[in-house]
Each structure stands twice: as structure tokens, then as C-alpha cells.
Amino acid sequence: MSLLYFIDLFGTAIFAISGVLLAGRLRMDPFGVMVLASVTAIGGGTIRDMMLGATPVFWIGDTSYIWVIIITSLITMLIVRRPKRVAWYLLPVCDAIGLAAFVGIGVEKALTYQDSHLIAVMMGVLTGCGGGILRDILAREIPMVLRSEVYATACMAGGSMHVGLLMLGLSSTSAMLGGIAVTLSIRLAAIRWHLSLPTFALNR
Amino acid sequence: MSLLYFIDLFGTAIFAISGVLLAGRLRMDPFGVMVLASVTAIGGGTIRDMMLGATPVFWIGDTSYIWVIIITSLITMLIVRRPKRVAWYLLPVCDAIGLAAFVGIGVEKALTYQDSHLIAVMMGVLTGCGGGILRDILAREIPMVLRSEVYATACMAGGSMHVGLLMLGLSSTSAMLGGIAVTLSIRLAAIRWHLSLPTFALNR
Amino acid sequence: MSLLYFIDLFGTAIFAISGVLLAGRLRMDPFGVMVLASVTAIGGGTIRDMMLGATPVFWIGDTSYIWVIIITSLITMLIVRRPKRVAWYLLPVCDAIGLAAFVGIGVEKALTYQDSHLIAVMMGVLTGCGGGILRDILAREIPMVLRSEVYATACMAGGSMHVGLLMLGLSSTSAMLGGIAVTLSIRLAAIRWHLSLPTFALNR
Numbered sequence: 357m358s359l360l361y362f363i364d365l366f367g368t369a370i371f372a373i374s375g376v377l378l379a380g381r382l383r384m385d386p387f388g389v390m391v392l393a394s395v396t397a398i399g400g401g402t403i404r405d406m407m408l409g410a411t412p413v414f415w416i417g418d419t420s421y422i423w424v425i426i427i428t429s430l431i432t433m434l435i436v437r438r439p440k441r442v443a444w445y446l447l448p449v450c451d452a453i454g455l456a457a458f459v460g461i462g463v464e465k466a467l468t469y470q471d472s473h474l475i476a477v478m479m480g481v482l483t484g485c486g487g488g489i490l491r492d493i494l495a496r497e498i499p500m501v502l503r504s505e506v507y508a509t510a511c512m513a514g515g516s517m518h519v520g521l522l523m524l525g526l527s528s529t530s531a532m533l534g535g536i537a538v539t540l541s542i543r544l545a546a547i548r549w550h551l552s553l554p555t556f557a558l559n560r
Numbered sequence: 561m562s563l564l565y566f567i568d569l570f571g572t573a574i575f576a577i578s579g580v581l582l583a584g585r586l587r588m589d590p591f592g593v594m595v596l597a598s599v600t601a602i603g604g605g606t607i608r609d610m611m612l613g614a615t616p617v618f619w620i621g622d623t624s625y626i627w628v629i630i631i632t633s634l635i636t637m638l639i640v641r642r643p644k645r646v647a648w649y650l651l652p653v654c655d656a657i658g659l660a661a662f663v664g665i666g667v668e669k670a671l672t673y674q675d676s677h678l679i680a681v682m683m684g685v686l687t688g689c690g691g692g693i694l695r696d697i698l699a700r701e702i703p704m705v706l707r708s709e710v711y712a713t714a715c716m717a718g719g720s721m722h723v724g725l726l727m728l729g730l731s732s733t734s735a736m737l738g739g740i741a742v743t744l745s746i747r748l749a750a751i752r753w754h755l756s757l758p759t760f761a762l763n764r
Numbered sequence: 765m766s767l768l769y770f771i772d773l774f775g776t777a778i779f780a781i782s783g784v785l786l787a788g789r790l791r792m793d794p795f796g797v798m799v800l801a802s803v804t805a806i807g808g809g810t811i812r813d814m815m816l817g818a819t820p821v822f823w824i825g826d827t828s829y830i831w832v833i834i835i836t837s838l839i840t841m842l843i844v845r846r847p848k849r850v851a852w853y854l855l856p857v858c859d860a861i862g863l864a865a866f867v868g869i870g871v872e873k874a875l876t877y878q879d880s881h882l883i884a885v886m887m888g889v890l891t892g893c894g895g896g897i898l899r900d901i902l903a904r905e906i907p908m909v910l911r912s913e914v915y916a917t918a919c920m921a922g923g924s925m926h927v928g929l930l931m932l933g934l935s936s937t938s939a940m941l942g943g944i945a946v947t948l949s950i951r952l953a954a955i956r957w958h959l960s961l962p963t964f965a966l967n968r
Contacts, residue, residue: 610814610819611819674825678830679827693799693902706793706795706902760841762844
């Protein structure tokens with residue numbers, strides 16, 4: 357379980373970086389950069405906890421998340437102008453790892469607060485996608501998660517596998533690992549082959 | 561009271577449809593459509609419950625709301641391209657029915673958690689208008705509810721009638737029905753005669 | 765402490781005015797004006813309370829805040845067209861006073877719900893800046909707080925001074941006054957000499 361905690365903090369750092377990069381395109385001041393990084397990294401889990409009534413929300417009880425965001429944001433602002441030194445092409449892959457962990461953690465947490473498997477899958481998707489949606493709202497963009505890429509769809513598949521394995525009687529840890537594997541595989545496949553679902557378009 | 565529950569689910573379905581139709585104009589993928597439908601249908605009540613401390617929020621305890629949203633969204637995506645088969649002009653009328661029920665439910669729920677009639681009216685308006693405001697934020701539009709149409713104003717009038725009748729000593733059910741009748745009448749009149757309040761405009 | 769309560773209501777009124785003025789530029793109807801005024805004035809503290817689990821949120825238990833917003837909004841809409849009678853240039857100074865009080869109140873409230881000083885500073889910044897961020901999201905603007913001006917930075921400095929003085933053993937009231945003085949001084953200096961931090965800009 358301490359491996360999962362490590363992956364959770366790793367995902368927090370990766371999501372924070374994606375917030376910093378968007379803030380840089382919008383010419384924010386250093387504080388604005390921190391806000392956008394925080395919203396991206398812990399926004400989904402925060403909404404989840406407020407809906408479940410799991411308050412104070414998770415990062416109030418364990419400030420490691422905030423320190424990870426602060427340190428990651430500072431480092432990213434310092435090194436981001438030297439693109440040759442950093443393997444930026446690894447970012448989507450790291451994002452997929454963090455996303456898969458966030459979904460698993462969201463499903464698990466939802467099941468400790470209520471019994472419905474349907475709600476658990478929703479909370480997993482919210483934990484994974486909520487931060488990115490809030491980031492795009494703050495940056496005044498229509499959330500990309502909603503428009504294309506097999507992103508939320510991957511979360512939904514992984515969350516469904518997670519609760520499906522629980523219903524089959526697998527242990528909590530095995531079920532979570534199965535769910536994480538599904539989210540991660542679909543997301544990596546979508547990145548590699550540029551998969552996306554057909555969009556639903558109306559001209560009205 | 562089971563009639564009110566039915567109207568509540570009916571309003572949830574109608575609000576979900578309005579989310580699906582906006583998602584279609586924005587060319588969202590099927591998951592994005594579901595998110596926008598959910599936010600529109602249960603967003604207002606969710607914020608109300610989080611502010612009141614009524615957690616877990618209402619749709620976590622009763623998943624009927626989520627199933628109504630999922631099924632309504634799927635059906636809408638399937639039939640929306642055949643406009644001749646569907647009486648779309650009924651949508652604003654159905655929306656008015658759902659809105660009136662949402663306001664009544666919001667006022668009633670607020671009064672079970674605290675005593676202020678002022679707060680109860682605010683929570684009624686929030687339950688009715690919150691989802692539409694969140695929908696428009698996600699779609700990157702300035703919420704129409706805030707700009708024109710006698711929409712929120714109808715909610716405020718209905719909510720005030722509801723608490724006014726309670727203060728006059730009427731039963732909880734009678735007061736709610738009176739409030740719902742006011743919200744519905746004003747909203748239908750606004751649709752029929754294109755009523756809107758004068759806007760407050762500054763050139764600074 | 766009753767002076768602080770008075771300053772809190774004063775800040776609520778000032779923040780409501782800033783919401784009304786933005787609503788006027790967007791040509792909202794009277795209800796939309798009220799919503800934008802409320803979101804600006806009590807939005808930050810509302811999110812703080814929901815995250816801490818301090819529900820029902822503060823303005824549900826004490827409706828003075830709502831009455832201040834309603835009355836301030838009505839008066840502002842009536843007199844705003846007579847610019848010669850009103851000293852509008854005082855608005856940023858009043859805003860700085862309200863902001864400084866909000867940060868102090870946010871830090872103090874956070875410390876009654878949990879122990880971390882880091883979280884307390886974050887909650888102070890959120891209380892001061894959250895309402896303005898929500899206002900700008902509703903008005904479809906990238907939050908100015910995040911882009912320029914030494915605004916959130918002033919909150920962070922004041923909140924840090926507040927918890928620093930507490931750690932040095934000062935009384936709760938003295939520490940809060942010290943923090944408020946720092947936020948106010950930095951903010952007034954930024955207004956007087958047009959200070960702003962360098963922005964973090966990327967061309968990617």
C-alpha cells in the first residue's frame with residue numbers, strides 16, 4: 357500500500373506540472389502558477405471528498421500533497437526553459453500512470469464511505485478527471501477531457517474493471533491493481549495510436 | 561409525496577437533455593456528453609447539499625438520479641437527429657415543470673437543515689439555477705440565467721411564496737404546491753410572451 | 765473582536781460592489797447582479813468551509829452577510845450612474861481593507877479546525893482570493909488575481925506573518941492584527957506604485 361501512496365504523490369507531481377505548463381502559456385504570475393498547479397493536482401479529489409462528506413478533505417490531513425505541488429512547481433518553472441535537458445515526451449506517459457492511480461484511489465475511497473458500485477466508478481472518474489476539468493475552466497478553455505481523446509473513457513473502463521473484480525470476490529488490492537492496469541493500458545494505447553471516440557455533434 | 565419524487569426525476573431527465581443538446585453543439589465525445597448532462601441535472605442540488613453539510617450528497621444515497629441521467633442521455637443521443645419525430649418545442653415547458661419542482665425541493669430540504677427563511681429561498685434558487693450555471697461555465701458561456709429571461713426571478717418568486725405560505729401557517733405540502741405553482745406560472749408566462757427584466761448596464 | 769466582525773461585513777460589502785460593477789459591464793439582469801455580488805463576497809469563505817467540513821457554511825448560520833450583500837447591491841445599482849457623487853477612487857483602498865480582514869479571518873478559522881500552519885495560510889489566501897476568482901470565472905475572464913498585480917502574493921505574505929507571529933507565541937489577536945497589517949501594507953503599496961511580479965511566460 358505504500359507503493360500506491362508513492363504513485364499517488366507521483367501523480368500529484370505530474371498533474372501539477374501540467375498545470376504549470378498551461379499557466380506559462382497564459383502568462384500568469386508565480387502565485388497564479390501555484391494555484392493552477394494545485395487545482396489540477398488536487399481538485400478532483402477535493403470535490404470527491406466534499407461530495408462524500410469526507411471532510412476535512414484529504415490534503416488538509418496530510419500536507420505532503422501540498423509540499424509536492426510547491427516543490428514541483430518551483431522546479432518546473434526553473435528548468436522549463438531548457439527543453440533539451442528534459443524529456444518532455446515522457447509527460448503523457450507519466451500522466452497516464454498518475455491518472456490510473458488516481459482512479460483506483462477514488463474508487464477505493466468512495467467504497468469506504470458508501471456501498472454503491474455505480475457511485476464508486478463515478479468517484480474514480482471524478483478523481484482522475486476533475487482536476488483537469490477545473491484547470492481548463494480557470495484557463496477559460498472548454499475542457500479537453502470532454503471533447504476528445506480516450507481520457508475519461510479510460511477512467512470509466514478502469515473503474516468498472518476495479519468494481520467488477522471486487523464483485524467477483526477478489527481482494528481489495530488485487531481489484532485495484534486490475535483496474536489500474538486497464539486504465540493505464542487504454543490510455544497508453546490512446547496516446548500511441550491517437551485514438552479518439554467519435555464526437556456527438558449537432559448543428560442547431 | 562411520491563408524486564413530487566416522480567416530478568423530481570422528471571426534472572432531472574429534462575435538465576439532462578438540455579445538457580446533452582449543448583454538448584452536441586460543442587462536439588463533445590460521448591463521455592463529455594454524460595458529464596455535461598450530469599452537471600446540469602444534479603449540479604445545483606449538489607452544491608446546496610455541500611453548503612448545508614447534507615453529505616453524502618443526495619444522489620450518492622439514491623442512485624435513481626444517475627440512472628435517469630444515463631438512460632436519458634443515451635436515448636437523446638440516439639433520437640436527436642430525427643427532429644420530426646420529437647416535439648422539441650415542448651422542451652421549455654418541461655424545463656419549467658422541472659425547475660418549479662427543483663425550487664420547491666430545495667426550499668424544503670434547506671428548512672430541514674436550518675431555520676432561516678431567507679436562506680431557504682436562496683437554496684431553492686440555487687437548486688433550480690445552479691445546474692444551468694455550471695453547464696454554461698463548462699461550455700465557456702456567460703450563464704444565460706444571469707443575463708436575461710425571467711428565469712432566476714421566477715425561482716425567487718416561487719421560493720418566497722413557499723416560505724410565505726409556511727409563515728402563514730399552511731402545511732408543508734400546501735406551501736410547497738403554492739410555491740411550485742408560482743414558479744411555474746411566471747416561467748410559462750415568460751416563455752409565452754418573451755418577458756425579460758431590464759438589464760443593468762454600465763459603460764466603464 | 766466585534767471590530768473584526770464589523771470589518772468582515774465591511775469587506776463583504778466592498779467585494780459585493782466589485783461584483784455589481786462587473787455585472788454592469790456584462791449587462792446582467794438584476795438577479796444576475798445579485799448572484800455575481802454574492803459569489804464575489806462570500807465565495808472564498810464558502811469553499812474554505814466546505815473543504816474544512818465547517819458546514820453549514822458561515823453565512824447560513826449568520827444571515828447578516830446576505831443582508832449586507834442585498835442592500836449593498838441595491839444601493840450600488842441605484843447610485844452607480846452618478847459618478848460625480850461617489851468617490852470611486854476609494855474602491856481599491858476599501859478592497860485592500862476587506863481583503864486583509866478576510867485573510868486574517870480565514871487563517872484563524874482554519875486553525876480552529878486543524879493544526880497545520882501551511883494549510884492555515886492556504887485557507888487565508890483562499891478566503892481572500894477565492895471570491896474574485898469565482899467572479900471572473902462566471903464573467904468568462906481569466907482570473908486577474910492569477911495574472912498580475914501583487915494581490916494573492918500580499919495575502920500569502922500576510923497569512924505567513926500571521927502564523928509566524930503565532931509560532932513566536934503572540935496572542936491570537938496580536939498575531940491576526942500583525943498579519944492584517946502586512947497584507948494591507950503590501951496591497952496599498954502595490955496600488956500606489958503599480959507593483960506587479962514578473963509573469964511566467966512560455967511559448968509552446
